[in-house]
Amino acid sequence: MSKKLAIGMLGAARIGYFGLIKPASEIPHVEVAAIAARDPERAQKYADKHHIRRVHRNYEALLDDPDIDAIYNPLPNALHCEWSIKALNAGKHVLCEKPIASNADEVRAMEAAAHSNERVLMEAFHYRYHPLAARMSELVATLGDIEHIDVGMCFPLPMTNDIRFNYALGGGATMDVGAYTANLLRLLASASGEQALQQAPTVTLARPKLLRENVDRAMRVELRWDNGTTGLIENSLLSRKLFRLSAKVRGSRGSMSVLNPIAPQIYHHISLNVDGHKSRERVTGKASYTCQLEEFTRRIHSGERKSDLTDAIANMSLIDTIYQAAGLPLRGTPDQ
Structure with missing residues (x-):
């Protein structure tokens, strides 16, 4: 070249x-x-x-x-x-x-x-290009019928004047860490291969904690798909839940837990329990940002x-739905 x-x-x-x-x-x-x-x-x-x-x-x-x-x-x-x-x-x-x-x-x-x-x-979404993302997707397909998906990304951001808390600049926990958790939830659901989980879930509860008017510092989201599978998203930039960076999937045959699916080059591990057999593994690869730029x-x-921005549209649509369910205006619209 x-x-x-x-x-x-x-x-x-x-x-x-x-x-x-x-x-x-x-x-x-x-x-x-x-x-x-x-x-x-x-x-x-x-x-x-x-x-x-x-x-x-x-x-x-x-x-x-x-x-x-x-x-x-x-x-x-x-x-x-x-x-x-x-x-x-x-x-x-x-x-x-x-x-x-x-x-x-x-x-x-x-x-x-x-x-x-x-x-x-x-x-x-750099984590999607690290080999861990593909491995998580492979393992989800071994769990049988998916019953519950639980993802969370929480860390403290005490600087309340940070642009991530600025509504006019598209701020809020759901726009920051929540962009990752929405994307990860959708990735794991889709990887199951179940037809119902290829569709957007219904948001049954969106409970925000506000830093100021219309700006969420944390958000708890409960979801349900048409087949009865349930989901949970925990987002936080400032709450009592100081640290969380994990994903858990439970199915009819077992479960998978992943520590740090977002920046696996720092440290991560997968814990798997399928048909009573327990295992733990890590996935080698370049830094996720390097994988992304290579792609x-x-x-x-x-x-x-x-x-093809089908996935990006679906992810932003879920974020929009979460804000609507929480009674908050969409980002990019006049602050009300």
Whole structure:
């Protein structure tokens, strides 16, 4: 491969190091070639620290750069749709941080832009590209008829002025850790192979804990599928439940528990009990962010131009449904 894939970064977000800069350093045919931020001085400091060659004066200038092939968008959630569409219209491929948008309607608009411009648009659920995700899916299929799925992601974020608590920027626990748990719940349900679990579940209870009006710091969600299978989601950025990062699936033949399915490169394990036989295992693989960037570049270099955002739309639709069931407005709509 003679030419490196030149990626430009919108903003100087902390996640950019893990989501782009570090994995790009491990992939020979990828280069983080440029950056732009609202504050040019901050962009320059970020570029100096991470050895990014070009700093553009604003986002538009970055998108107009003819030497940039793709854009990484780690901006606040409320800006994902606007700037991803602008990047696509500028002829760039886009890797957009999760959640890909503020609501499902925005994802549909983004998909339309990707199709009309024949560019790759991919949501950055990095854990899905680590071998652990495939292994979890394999094991779920061995559990018999699925009875219950329980996923949770909880950690303390005491800085209440953080943008993740800003409604106007698409904040809330369900938009942050909840994007992961909704995605993981749907992955495990789909992996069962049961027809009923391929459909969206009904949210039977959504109980938020609010930091301020319309901004959830925690959310407990109970769900049910048409076949009677039940689900539980626990999301928290600030509550008495300080730490949780796990998934549990119970079926007619046994159960599976997974510790840290989201960042398995740090540490994880799978505990399995099927037909009375207990086992425990780990899955080797590169860092999930590296796996993700490899997949993004593969799609570009393979000539794929039909971005299928069916999964992204389904995930945002579930998040929308959770907020509606909790009596809260969707993100991306006027704060009421």
